[in-house]
Amino acid sequence: MSADERERRGTLRRGGFWRDNSLTLVFGTAFLVVLACQAVVGHAEFNEALTVEGLQTIGLGEYVTTSDFAVDVTENWQSEFLQFFLYVFGTVWLLQRGSPESKELHNxxxxxxxxxxxxxxxxxxxxxxxxxxxxxxxxxxxxxxxxMGCLFLGSWSAQSVAGVAAYDEQQLRQLQAPVGWAEYLVLPDFWSRTLQNWQSELLAVAAMVILSVYLRQRGSPESKPVGAAHTSTGVEG
Structure with a gap:
């Protein structure tokens, strides 16, 4: 069966709304659940720090509007969007023999x-x-x-704005002078938050590309068919 025939058959074979959109719905719901858990745990940690410093604690609703919560969220978002931005454009030209994540070598x-x-x-x-x-x-x-590139730049910019606000709040609590946005962009705090996420995303991509050459997951489009040769490239299960 040709690729066109498989595509047409997949288009015609429709299930209900939940089945047709289950991948987005499951991961979207999981995202909201994990984000809520991050807010709860982050709120507890934030209040612990306030208590240690002898300051008044705050409620959960107030915490999710703070720069501390915003910078923790956006520093992860920007790295995810960077990962997919690089992957989408990189896989146009870059190849990996034997990986279903790569196009065929002649393409x-x-x-x-x-x-x-x-x-x-x-x-x-x-x-x-x-x-x-x-x-x-x-x-x-x-x-x-x-x-993907715009989402990366937007979330990275949001990280920088929230980051300088969180950094300045900490500076003021320690009776130190706050810094401006441009000055914050060259501080270790900004780049530490940024690079620790970038390296993990790049590692995950590299691991997925090379491991999918030799390992299989039956039924997953991210894997080759279980019986496919290790050298088969651009073949999905």
Whole structure:
């Protein structure tokens, strides 16, 4: 069965709303649950620090509006979006023999309009902008990476703003002078928060790419078929 036939069959074979969107719903719900747990635990830790310093504790509702909570959240968000931004653009050109995370070795690059179903090669069910021949096609052809890049820059900027606010609050509690935003961007606190997340995301990507060459997960599109050769590249289970 060709890739086009598999795609059409998958489009026609629809289940209910929950089944058709279960991946997004499960991970979206898990995100909210974990975020709520982070707020509860972070609130307890924040109040412990206030108690040690002889200051009045605050409620959970007030804590989730603090810069301390905001910087802890956004420093993780920015690294996740950076990971996917680099991965989306990097996998256009970068290859890994034997990994389902890589394209086939002869397909490095943006591929032809025919392969990507652009312009005259667009089908009736293709997104409208894929069938155009102007700036809309160029933008839509890179829209996933562009949006991921914007989300990364937005969340990284939010981290810097929340980070300097949290840093200055700590400075004032210690009777030290606060710093400005530009000054904070060159301080170890900002880069420590940033780099500790970047290194973990890059490690996770590298581990997934190389481990998927030799290990399998039956039924997962992130894995090759269990019986596929280790050298099979760009093959999904």
């Amino acid at each position: 490095a690059g943006p591929e032809s309009d025919r392969e990507q179903r652009l312009g005259d090669h667009a089908r009736s069910d293709s997104p409208r902008w894929a069938g155009t021949k102007d700036w809309r096609q160029r933008v839509y052809s890179r829209s996933l990476g562009i949006v």
